[in-house]
Amino acid sequence: MGAAVDEIDLALLAALQADATQAYADLGKRVGLSAGSAHERVRKLRERGVIRRTTIDVDPAAVNCGVLAFVMLQANAWMGNPPTRDALAAIPEIQEAHIIAGSASLLVKVRTSTPEQLQAVLRQAFDIDGVTGTETIVVLETFFERPLNVTDPNLAG
Amino acid sequence: MGAAVDEIDLALLAALQADATQAYADLGKRVGLSAGSAHERVRKLRERGVIRRTTIDVDPAAVNCGVLAFVMLQANAWMGNPPTRDALAAIPEIQEAHIIAGSASLLVKVRTSTPEQLQAVLRQAFDIDGVTGTETIVVLETFFERPLNVTDPNLAG
């Protein structure tokens, strides 16, 4: 397998999660490395797929995506196949899709501009082969959404 | 309120979501602008808070966060207050926290390295004032997690 992610790598990841625009010199200073070494480590983290991409975090409300809901999809067949995946991916309002344990088969995270558009997404979900029902949880307020924790002491280094 | 986000801004946002490392010259080419103009627009999008931050997407499995679960928290009091928010934020394994409509009060997204650690998070959740119960949905497989859709024609420009 790939080389292990060590303490310094975790510190680099945490720093880049917080601000991926900072210079390698600053990044290196933070973790006790030269700019060159920091650069090399980050390059390898990207190469190994630990860093999947550099991206921006967009305020949903600013781009007309003020409605957030989690939808559980019941199904009468095994849904862990590529066609199901593709059918869900084809609905742009679906931000996440997961296969879950429990009475439902799938959990999806949906962002729309209006409740009407959420309804339209649910209608499309019913068109997917195997889907027999939906249960929707509407979000009233989001406390926070943040990057996953990489510096938790509970996680083995 | 702040100036509207126009079509070009949406194109810039989509391009940066896909790859925030690309040069402003390339970014400008993509949307039919000079490097300077692209830079200026992105600067304003940051200033206005449309772009909340530039960050990296880390593979959870690579940093010992292979367990993902969504937990619904039942409560016997109104939970939409700062103390509740802070109590949830103090648990690093909680990546998202939302107030929801429906029988439960809160929905949180949790990532841990092991089921045992997930259990420890649930125990901590019970210590939060007002929490009377939990219902956990364990994720077996994640189909996808992607940036929110900003170029959907259904969204008003």
Added chain:
DNA sequence: ATTGAAAATATAAGAAC
């Protein structure tokens, strides 16, 4: 608000340790 160009800065590659 956009352009084009200049100056400041950062990235990326390479040699030495």
Added chain:
DNA sequence: GTTCTTATATTTTCAAT
């Protein structure tokens, strides 16, 4: 694997439109 050096490329500022 790290550091230092050098060349390349990008970001950032600014005057002009």
